[in-house]
Amino acid sequence: MANVLILHICSVLLLSRVESCSIPSSLYVVVPNTLPPGSHVTTVKVAHCDTGPTRLSSSDPSFMVSSNGVIETATPVSVAAEGRTFSVWARDDSGPESEMVVHLVHSVAYKRKKVQELYLRRSKRRWSPPPFNILENLEGPYPKRIEMIVSDSQAVHRVFYTASGPGVDEPPLEVFSLNKTGMLFVHKKVDREKYPKFTLTVRVFDIRTGLETDIPLPITIEVDDMNDNAPTFKDPLQYIVLEQSAAGTVVGKVNATDRDQPGSLHVKLRYSLKTGMDLFAINPATGVITTVTNTLDREVKDKHMVIVEIRDMEGAVNGLFNTGTATITVGDINDNAPTFSKQSYAANVKENENGELILRIPVDDKDLKPTPNWISKFVITKGNENGLFRIETDPKTNEGLLYVAKPLDYEQNPNVNLEITAQNAADLTGTSANWLTVPVAIAVQNVDEGPAFSAPTVRFGVKENTPNGTLIGSYIALDPETKSSSGIKYYKILDPGSWINVDKNNGELRVANTIDRESPLVHDGLYNITMRAVDASSKTGTGTVIIVVEDVNDNLPMIPTSELVVCEKEGELGSVVVVAEDNDQTPFASPFSFSLPSDPDGRWSVTSLNGTAATLQQMKELPTGKHMVDLDVKDLQGFGKTQTATVRICSCRNGACLVNPNSKSLGPMALLAMLLPLFLLLLLGLLLALFCSTKKEHHEFVDVGDSGGILLKSNIESPGEEVDSSLITVPTTRAESVVKGSVKGFAAANPGWVTSNGSGTMGTKSIHENGMYNDVATSDMDHLYSGQFNQYGAQSFGGNYMGTADNRQLNQDTTLLHNWQTNGRYLHQKLGYFGTEEDGRFADDVSHAYGYEGVGSAAGSVGCCSDIGDDDHLDFLNALGPKFKTLGEVCRKT
Template sequence: MGCYALLPLLVLSSVTGCCAVEEAQATPRAAQDAALRRFRRGWIWKQFFVPEEDPAPQIIGELKSDFDKGDFSIKYLLSGEGAGDVFEIDEYSGEVRTLKKLDREKKAFYILRAQAINRRSNQPVEPESEFIVKVQDINDNMPQFQNEPYVSIIPEMSPTGTTVMQVTATDADDPQYGNNAKLIYSIVQGEPYFSVEPKTGIIVTSMHDMDREAREKYFVIVQVKDMMGLSGGFSATTTVTVSLSDVNDNGPIFQHNHYSFAVPESAPVGTTVGRIKADDSDVGVNARMNYSLEEREGSGTFLIRTDPVTQEGVILLAKTLDYETKRQFFMAADAWNDHVDTRFLPYDEFRDRTHLKIVVQDVDEPPVFLLKVYEWKIHENMARGTTVGAVTARDSDAADNPVRYRIDKDTDVKKMFQIDPKNGTITVEKPLDRESAAWHNLTVTASEMKQSGLSSSVPVFVQVLDVNDNAPRFPREYRPYVCEGVQSGELVERISAVDKDEPPEGHQFYFTLVPEKRINPNFTLRDNQDNTASILTRRSSFTRQDRHQYLLPVVIADSGVPPLSSTTTVTITVCSCHPAGHCPTGGVEAFALTMGLSIQTLIGVLVCLLMATVLSILMLAVRRHKKHQQGESEEEENEPDPWEAASQKVLRYTEPGVEGDSGAGPPVPLRPHPRRKDRRQWRAEVAASIRLSLRQSCNIGPEDEVFRQFIQDRLFEADHDPYAPPFDCLRTYAFEGIGSSAGSLSSLESVATEVNAEQPRDPGPPFVRLTLWHGHTEEETNF
């Protein structure tokens, strides 16, 4: 390889941008003159024909710039085809070296570009130039026949020299360099029946008496050699199948008795594992193939199909693989023709068999959970730390790396559950409430405990089972009413209940009155045994004057284990109903009005009413106190009280002819004046009333009927308070006498009748005088 002549120096002119290459025919003197000749800003390097397959690294040339003074101020750069991969340059010396062996058959030459720059200024000192590195051919490729296998059909009894076919071989070596690619054909097998033309590879018959019945098929082995057949060259052979008036008398034949294939365990179903081919010297329909597989285990992991184009048997993956479960598969493959004609060949010879070995390759796989989905059940209200269940995953690889577990998803799920990262046990982090969430969906991830370990996830569903932890209650607030004059035993309200729990056999509610008030004189409660109860009247003649509302405590119990109960008070309002039984104010309408107002509004109204009441009482007390002080300053201490005197006045009747007051009725005293009451006692009563009002307003809600009853009681007391104005006064009534046909409307009629019965009267018109005390004034009226 090192015997090639060194080419003269090549000089590139930076001014013209051209390359000038001097050939090897120059004399030594001319080469010396060329070396001494200097061009301004020129390139100088040496060039070689690089033999292929030479070991690397190898120096193939050197780039030099006439600006290079040897002080390493020039930096050489290389670019182009193979720069940095196949070739490299020493940036200081400019030497170009190969980095790997070159193959001319892959690439015959490389076009490279060189550049020299100043290290300090980083500016080019020479324009970029282009040069070519040629790869010199050696005889390193053997000839190969093309379009194998060769099959030909010729008529039987063909004359000598009949062309059977032409075989063609090619050589990847350079045909322009030596004899490396010059081929010579010869017959190795097939004589004396066939011969081949040495340079063209055309096969012709050598005998004229070939008989199809005597021999149906001939296999002609043709050899080809390079280097014109000289020693040291390469050779190759091919088989040409020559059929005489072909019939299907040749069965399929596998090229190999054993085939081996490899497939990774992660390959999906349908992956092509490999191809096998059974050769048949026949052509056309007689060469059509069918393939079948016979597995020893009969697992059906693989299947085979015939490629309609190449007639190959394509082996496909039918099931997923697992390296840890089964690493090798052994099976037999059969090939046979579509059309069988037993006239020319026994039936057994139409079938061929080969053996297959398929190796499963290990692939790093993520951990595998034992179940695809985990579903557990747990009762609600279980204590923290209670075990819900455990997930299990293992590394299916041969290394069997340990795994760690974690719960994915949102933080709310993580607050409800906890998982042991080592064994996958899931526990309750805080008690669960079925009424809040009956199902919890978790995603558990298992990761290999190694660097860049794989991971896999599995869904986990947790169902929260119900326990009896909610007491039954009314579905809404009942506001029943009872009409005045209702009869005993009539339905007041039908009540029902609801429960947040969900017992397996459904709800069963029981309704009773509270034990201490089970015998109620006004109402009774009847359990209808269908999760409802009826409130019935126990007596008749309810009146609003007797009582405005009734409170009925009702106990509702469920059938859970353990059973739970709740007590709710039902407020029953007495209403003056319409004839049709509708309560316009005391029943549903009052309830709707109450529900329409918010609690804050009712409290505000209550406070305003209380403040107004207190202020009114205080102002009245102050006014009375001032009036009392003013009256004492104007009157003498021994002066009789006009109110006290007025209270001693009597109503007298006077008629003509009646002397004195013997006929008058008994005296009727008036109410005493409020000032006669002790002021200290009155102030104490006012203070007690204020305290009672405030205390009851704090203990009873504004929407409660007790509060409204309290307000009505206070109003009733104010209306009937004898010490509150206005005070009593006497009204005048006229007695028309016995002779009046209309009679008398006065309550004094009986008194007048008794007077007339005792003393005879003048039959003239009756006369009655009524004396009325009103305040401090005495008035008389004559009739």
């Protein structure tokens, strides 16, 4: 912090009361080279300011001047070697402002004379004035002068001034005005809380030229605060404090605010209580409310209303203030135990009742409902050692509800005394009291009851197989009131095996049927019987008899009757484990002893394995098959007999014999294995049939005899769109002779044709690659028709050739011959196509092959037209064997 030295302040001129405040015109201050923000520079002494408040301002924004004349730095300030200068302005409401020039230097080597000269030199008013100040809500009359604004250009120009900005020509309008001479006026009250500052722009113009004579001047008008706002509460004044809290416990904090200028005296608040000061106090600076006593009692008063005052101006009497009512709620603690409305309680209950509500016990608790401090919890602290009672809390009424938990017996205890304590869900605190207890007397009322057996359950031990009629004991009942069994009858309710008889007059129990410990009615050696006793008034009572069935040695140890398998192994003798079972218990059962009663040839030996099993060992090679081995098996008491074990010696897989000769039935797999060959045979037949019917290659039949000893093909055209029957026209010639084997009807319709036997001079045929036949030898007709009519004009039907007798007549009909040759070519091409067809599209429109049996065959010709004239003679059907045998060897697709 800089050392502040005020070197000299000139003498203050005495002014009258109507003159303005006066300050020194010049001031020198020695400071360091650099001043941080908030550094104290000096203090300005202001004189003759009796007419009102004095406003001080700085021309340099790096410095602040407070109302009491203290100058401090607002920002970091650097002072050069030649120093730094700024002005401080002072004014009040009665006159113009005064200026003081402050010189900052960082050297004290200056002369007194120079100081005097500088101090007495008059400063010149400059164009850049400091901010102006006006007081908010200033009383009239208006307008009021603020300040005279003077430009340096006024010394050489005749000028006029204008102003613009908020408060002049911008909202709020008509607050300020500036006349042409530079006097600034205010015209109305200004609220600082709404408009804390105005910034105007002042311009100066030459009257004659209208040109600006200086740069525009921004002027700041700051509105000084007046204490016109009373402080207000920010938050609701609602607080809670627990009862019996110690003195000094914080209750809460009062939060308040003031709209006046922050940091000023107008917003410095003080807090105080106007009521409730006997219980509470408030910190005047922070507003924190605390207790001053530990006597707060919610049960006496659960809320306190306290008046709180807040005042500004640090609580001065002339400060503005406000008051509010704080509500302080006293919180509850469990400082009150529940109390009973009576000193004791009594209740009646009938014997044998169960689950009945017999008593309501009301309590009173002063604590807050329905908190854990108030909710009651009842405890039976005495007299309920047998758990005969239970107690609950009614959630609505907070009463204790006493119930009977188990039936009471008047004959055993006609009166029961209880003690019940009332507690809370929360523990007691803030009090020396304890939980309270109340006595409760329970009177058990007598009820006429049925007979009761001497004990609810009784046991009798009986050996199994005990003879019928044997007395095993008696089970009697007594009347609870008379303690006598006179007049009581006894009956069985449950006896699953009818093993026991009951004497209805005296309750004696005797064996009625054989008692078997191994019976499924016996569980863990126990057999239960339920009995009923009925008195003279038909009242009943029930009881249970448990018969403990004692074991006797009535079961032999037995070996299994199923076959025991001994698996053959290469180079060693087999063995098998024999396990015996005995339904008796120790000491009438295991451990068992095993022995061979007789084995003269030494084929087997037996060795004990454990208490219930033995190993039967093969001692010599034995044949595969079934063997019967006698074994003596006895229990621990030596009770047993000779039994036969069936042992099978066999080859095994996974411990089981591979072949079981005793099987009398076949399983599904065996049946399937037997049927499989039959299925395969059937499948083979189907495959052969399919192969035969779909074979495609052509068979060539070799003629071993004459030219007729072969099968000849013949086509039968079925009707269809592929064949135009009109194209086939047979030449009209006269037939001279018809021999057997010709086409019936065909030759008759064409008398010019002559047929001849296929073995004659017309020649033989050979199979062509397309299934047709070509001539091997030709006749004179081939030359007659230029080699063409031989194929088309002389056709083969059933092994014969058909021709004409008069060739000269055929030559004369050249037109008809030409048509026949054309049709022949067409048929030749179609038959060649049918011979290679595979898709069956033309059905029977294919070439068919026929067999020729040879000369002298009993079957004769197999041609379809060979015996047309013998339609009525069917004897040949009896001799078709050789024919069909040959046909069966030919497979063609049809």
